[in-house]
Amino acid sequence: xxNPTKIIIDCSTGVESIIELTDAExxxxxxxxxxxxxxxxxxxxxxxxxxxxxxxxxxxxxxxxDEAKLLLA
Amino acid sequence: MANTFELISSTxxxxxxxxxxxxTSIPSTYTDLAVALSLRTNNDPDGGSYGICAISxxxxxxxxxxxxxQGSGSAASSFSFSNAQFPVDGSANTASTFAxxxxxxxxxxxxxxxxxxxxxxxxxxxxxxxxxxIAGLWSQTAAINQLTFSAVSGLFVQYSSAYLYxxxxx
Numbered sequence: 627x628x629n630p631t632k633i634i635i636d637c638s639t640g641v642e643s644i645i646e647l648t649d650a651e652x653x654x655x656x657x658x659x660x661x662x663x664x665x666x667x668x669x670x671x672x673x674x675x676x677x678x679x680x681x682x683x684x685x686x687x688x689x690x691x692d693e694a695k696l697l698l699a
Numbered sequence: 700m701a702n703t704f705e706l707i708s709s710t711x712x713x714x715x716x717x718x719x720x721x722x723t724s725i726p727s728t729y730t731d732l733a734v735a736l737s738l739r740t741n742n743d744p745d746g747g748s749y750g751i752c753a754i755s756x757x758x759x760x761x762x763x764x765x766x767x768x769q770g771s772g773s774a775a776s777s778f779s780f781s782n783a784q785f786p787v788d789g790s791a792n793t794a795s796t797f798a799x800x801x802x803x804x805x806x807x808x809x810x811x812x813x814x815x816x817x818x819x820x821x822x823x824x825x826x827x828x829x830x831x832x833i834a835g836l837w838s839q840t841a842a843i844n845q846l847t848f849s850a851v852s853g854l855f856v857q858y859s860s861a862y863l864y865x866x867x868x869x
Contacts, residue, residue: 630716633717635710644715655718655852
């Protein structure tokens with residue numbers, strides 16, 4: 627199976643080339659995908675932690691989210 | 700204040716898709732660079748809810764950092780990463796929609812480290828879609844002569860596009 631292609635535009639000539647990725651470039655893309663997956667997991671963990679902290683604070687204050695919005699309006 | 704935009708090069712992805720869009724031999728005759736992007740990938744890393752575009756400068760993803768302010772439609776968050784990646788539409792998003800973004804490099808040919816900004820929004824017919832405002836830094840003093848935009852997973856789909864502009868302050 628052929629590797630994916632990339633588009634290269636030489637700005638000095640305006641020539642556009644479509645070239646098949648090398649195996650090394652495919653491996654680099656796979657590595658970048660792993661990093662991105664780790665980053666996305668970190669983002670989701672941060673969002674979940676923030677939601678939990680918010681819920682805990684609302685419970686501690688004894689008010690609802692809507693009431694908190696009203697206070698901050 | 701930059702007052703002239705000149706199209707240096709552009710491309711629109713063809714029917715086979717493309718893993719990356721690579722502008723090479725960028726002339727150093729402008730003051731700033733701006734890139735207008737319309738991107739969609741055919742995959743979502745880790746089965747997530749969006750695709751990701753990664754920027755390489757002069758052929759490398761090293762020495763890149765970012766501070767990101769991001770909104771999802773229901774929550775705001777901020778992040779710091781050692782890369783220049785940002786969310787774009789992926790296969791999980793509404794069909795035939797594309798992320799719309801711009802990347803700006805002031806003083807790209809100067810001798811100081813290069814700051815840049817990314818202003819990007821996804822398009823989605825749904826309750827969750829991401830917009831990101833990114834302050835980026837390339838901690839290198841060389842002039843920028845190559846910019847590469849890569850789909851972190853999968854390919855940029857047909858009709859994705861990138862337009863590279865040079866800007867002069869006179």
